[in-house]
Amino acid sequence: MDKLIIRGGVALDGEIRISGAKNAALPILMGALLADSPVRIGNVPHLHDITTTLELLGRMGVTLTVDERSGVLIDPSTLTITEAAYDLVKTMRASILVLGPLLAKFGKADVSLPGGCAIGSRPVDLHLRGLEQMGAEIKVENGYIRATSGEGLKGAHIFMDQVTVTGTENLMMAATLASGTTIIENAAREPEVVDLAKYLNQMGAKITGAGSTTIHIEGVEKLNGTHYAILPDRIETGTYLVAAAITRGRVKLKDTDANQLEAVLLKLEEAGAKIEVGEDWITLDMEGRRPKAVNIRTAPYPAFPTDMQAQFTALNSIAEGQATIVETVFENRFMHVQEMQRMGANLQIEGNTVVCKGQDKLTAAPVMATDLRASACLVLAALVAEGETQVERIYHIDRGYECIEEKLQQLGARIRRIPTQARTASNG
Ligand SMILES: CC(=O)N[C@H]1[C@@H](OP(=O)(O)OP(=O)(O)OC[C@H]2O[C@@H](n3ccc(=O)[nH]c3=O)[C@H](O)[C@@H]2O)O[C@H](CO)[C@@H](O)[C@@H]1O
Numbered sequence: 001m002d003k004l005i006i007r008g009g010v011a012l013d014g015e016i017r018i019s020g021a022k023n024a025a026l027p028i029l030m031g032a033l034l035a036d037s038p039v040r041i042g043n044v045p046h047l048h049d050i051t052t053t054l055e056l057l058g059r060m061g062v063t064l065t066v067d068e069r070s071g072v073l074i075d076p077s078t079l080t081i082t083e084a085a086y087d088l089v090k091t092m093r094a095s096i097l098v099l100g101p102l103l104a105k106f107g108k109a110d111v112s113l114p115g116g117c118a119i120g121s122r123p124v125d126l127h128l129r130g131l132e133q134m135g136a137e138i139k140v141e142n143g144y145i146r147a148t149s150g151e152g153l154k155g156a157h158i159f160m161d162q163v164t165v166t167g168t169e170n171l172m173m174a175a176t177l178a179s180g181t182t183i184i185e186n187a188a189r190e191p192e193v194v195d196l197a198k199y200l201n202q203m204g205a206k207i208t209g210a211g212s213t214t215i216h217i218e219g220v221e222k223l224n225g226t227h228y229a230i231l232p233d234r235i236e237t238g239t240y241l242v243a244a245a246i247t248r249g250r251v252k253l254k255d256t257d258a259n260q261l262e263a264v265l266l267k268l269e270e271a272g273a274k275i276e277v278g279e280d281w282i283t284l285d286m287e288g289r290r291p292k293a294v295n296i297r298t299a300p301y302p303a304f305p306t307d308m309q310a311q312f313t314a315l316n317s318i319a320e321g322q323a324t325i326v327e328t329v330f331e332n333r334f335m336h337v338q339e340m341q342r343m344g345a346n347l348q349i350e351g352n353t354v355v356c357k358g359q360d361k362l363t364a365a366p367v368m369a370t371d372l373r374a375s376a377c378l379v380l381a382a383l384v385a386e387g388e389t390q391v392e393r394i395y396h397i398d399r400g401y402e403c404i405e406e407k408l409q410q411l412g413a414r415i416r417r418i419p420t421q422a423r424t425a426s427n428g
């Protein structure tokens with residue numbers, strides 16, 4: 001397992017490019033299963049989760065061609081197996097996103113039930129209930145969801161008890177090929193849901209209302225291949241903005257979209273950052289000032305994203321003043337707090353709230369994270385900590401941040417990756 005070594009104390013300064021969004025790329029790649037002809041996807045980020053997705057599709061017999069310049073070409077017509085096996089699903093919960101497309105297109109799916117993960121129990125009951133309302137027969141046995149669609153899925157009026165991003169995406173994909181009209185109420189409004197709907201519509205689907213709480217999908221006979229470029233990653237964008245803010249530096253992020261980040265940008269301004277935005281760029285400048293602590297409450301889009309909560313915990317831990325962070329989406333998303341305490345942060349967990357008392361400084365320590373954004377939080381803390389921090393188990397970070405050490409180096413950070421083999425060699 002690789003680790004990152006970070007020597008803190010450099011105010012970041014420079015510009016970098018933002019990659020395509022992980023959480024849009026995953027459903028879009030899996031949505032290719034719905035097409036009758038090949039689909040080409042551009043701006044696909046280089047991430048572990050993307051490799052896992054391609055392996056998942058490859059094992060089904062889908063033909064994949066990956067080209068650095070033109071993107072990923074997916075030909076679903078060669079599919080022979082409608083299964084997502086445990087060994088892949090356990091490394092990437094989003095594998096559940098093959099369920100809707102497989103059922104709608106091939107009438108059958110066997111998908112390993114994703115378990116809980118480091119941030120919560122994360123059930124998929126709402127995915128299953130929605131598909132059942134569309135006529136699917138679903139059994140859960142031996143750790144697998146075994147689903148068939150009999151005569152084919154039928155449009156339904158579905159009310160989601162809770163806002164769920166991948167739940168909305170799964171049902172939206174299934175409904176594209178169902179007979180009749182599907183209405184999803186209390187749908188997730190995340191930009192990634194909107195990107196998926198745009199892509200499916202480009203393939204010939206009839207989806208309206210994506211981005212609002214009610215989505216209408218009129219089923220069509222078939223979807224065609226298309227060429228689609230993934231939208232920029234708003235969470236990667238937000239993470240680099242916090243990296244500049246926490247180090248009292250400045251940054252220009254290119255190929256991104258400020259419109260998806262309103263709640264995060266407002267909080268950064270409240271923390272004292274000067275922010276300017278253009279059509280496809282954002283700049284942040286702290287003008288050398290220490291950030292001020294800001295209160296955060298996570299909730300579904302357009303509110304403050306849970307995927308930026310850990311990064312703001314790092315920011316608050318060295319900010320001026322005291323603030324609270326309230327997590328309302330996942331029940332256990334504070335795994336970074338204990339590690340941050342080991343770096344000298346004054347953070348106290350009270351139920352679903354972290355009380356943050358900003359410290360003048362953090363100190364380096366060997367730390368280890370158990371999930372993606374918790375790892376990002378530790379990297380951010382390390383950028384300001386006194387001394388050299390080792391962040392272990394960075395395979396979590398590789399799930400969601402393309403070339404993180406290269407991008408941070410480009411901004412002046414003193415960060416390097418120690419690959420497992422090199423470490424073993426030096427140990428030996
Ligand atoms: C691949 C992807 O896009 N991942 C994102 C997606 O995850 P994901 O789609 O898994 O998260 P959900 O939006 O489904 O989860 C929201 C809440 O709903 C609950 N729930 C969800 C489904 C269900 O059937 N039953 C149920 O109770 C979950 O436990 C959680 O408490 O949205 C999360 C919330 O913005 C983000 O943190 C993840 O980065």
Ligand SMILES: C=C(OP(=O)(O)O)C(=O)O
Pocket residue numbers: 023093094307372373400
């Ligand atoms: C929680 C996340 O991803 P996933 O849903 O893939 O676990 C995330 O991107 O922060």
